[in-house]
Amino acid sequence: MKKHSSLLFLALFFLFQSAKAQSTLDSNQLKKEFSSIEEALENPEKVYRLDLSNQNVQLEDSLWSKFTNLQYLSLKNDKLKQIPSGIGYLKNLQVLDLSGNDFKVLPSTFSNLTNLQELFLNDDKNLKLEKNIPILSALPKLKSLHIENDGLKSLPKDFYRLSHLESLFLNNNKFKQIPTELKGMKNLEYLDFHENNFNFPAQDAIPNQGFGFEIKF
Helix, strand or coil, rough: CHHHHHHHHHHHHHHHHHHHHHHHHHHHHHHHHEEHHHCCCCCCCHHCCECCCCCCCCCCHHCCCCCCCCCECCCCCCCCCCHHHHHCCCCCCCCCCCCCCCCCCCCHHHHHHHCCCCEECCCCCCCCCHHHHHHHHHCCCEEEEECCCCCCCCCCCCCCCCCCCCCCCCCCCCCCCCHHHHHHHHCCCCEECCCCCCCCCCCHHHHHHCCCEEEEE
16 A cells, blocks of 8 residues: 555656646747747747847748747838738737838738737838728727827827727827827726827826826826
């Protein structure tokens, strides 16, 4: 009986050590960031973070489907005139940086990114924000949106459709007052407006606006 107990203990010990090693491996894989598309394509199912910024990478749409577990993707400063429609295959993507590109409209497949939580659209001077509202509003988990340094003077009338947003960054634009379209943002908790052209003292703006969220000037 004692012998069986010892064997059971050893079996449980090795099982625990194996699970612990696997947990450490998974953690390291989640943290590792790939910056080479060639290296990433060697084992695309093991890639969780992919930074292709400043590379102007041209990737066939079908290849995006290989990154089944990708959670973070940066295509920052890639001079893209069109965002590849293959991005729609990235069903597990949570954070996407499309800053510093030349596109006007997001592809229709963008609405397939049902797990996307944070989107960066900074320094996208050609962005037609009003034409992208229907696509952005179809992203159920999008909580944080960055539209910084895009030369914005106003927001589209139907911007309220992005009511699921919790954080909105409108830094370095050309707003002179807080857009009234934001009053429909029932879930908005944080709004960043620093480096805009407000014509009133920032300290007087917050208590008189009647908005139910924190505003940073």
